[in-house]
Amino acid sequence: MHAFLKTAACAGLLLCLLCLALPASALVARLDDSTSPRAQVNTDFRSAQPIDGNSFNLPFGRIEYRLATAPYIGRRARIFYVIPAGIPGLRSPSGLQVQWRGNGAFASGTARPGERVPVWSGTVATPWMNETFELTLRIDPRELRLPSGASLSFESIFEIETLP
Incomplete structure (x- = not known):
């Protein structure tokens, strides 16, 4: 019986130490950007600029984002x-x-499809965060499978991670 209690005590201590070693969980949510003037990216290949024999840059221009951060005022957070x-017409994220x-x-x-990149960290102070990104797409045409006359189109999102 004494060996059982000793084993149980060691297991309990190990569990407590494990809990202390784990980071406190953060809450991740998509930020509402529905009031943004234009969040959808649609390509126009006429302005493509060749980089090398395998890829080209496509300057997209400015996209304004208006992010609803009211529920997070006063909270420490990171925005991604x-x-x-999945982008229709793109065979691989490397394209x-x-x-x-x-x-x-x-x-x-910079990021590729499927990636989540931190862009801001701090304490949320206002109900709206406004930001403008100058976008450029670097495309490998060997990875595109678009119907004739179609454009590459996608909508990026922002996520907020509140910190304890």
Whole structure:
């Protein structure tokens, strides 16, 4: 019986130490950007700029985002820019790289389809966060399978992760 109690005590201690070692869970949610003027990215290949024999840059221009952050005022958080994993007409994530330059508080960066990149961290202070990204798409045409005359189209989203 004494060996059983010793084993149970060790298991309980191990469980307590494991719980202390794990980070506190954060809440992740999609941010509402429905009041953004234009969130959908539609390509126009007429402005494509060749980079090398295998890819080209497609300057997309400015996209304004208006993110509803009212439910998170006063909370510490991180905001992520998320490129959708499945983009119709794109055979592989390696065929597209989205590059953006933030024009406000959000960080610039790059991502491929299916990636989630942190762009902001801090304490949410306002009910709305407004940001403008200058977008450029780097495309490998060997990875495109679009019907004739069709454009590559996708909508990125923002997620917020509240921190304890």
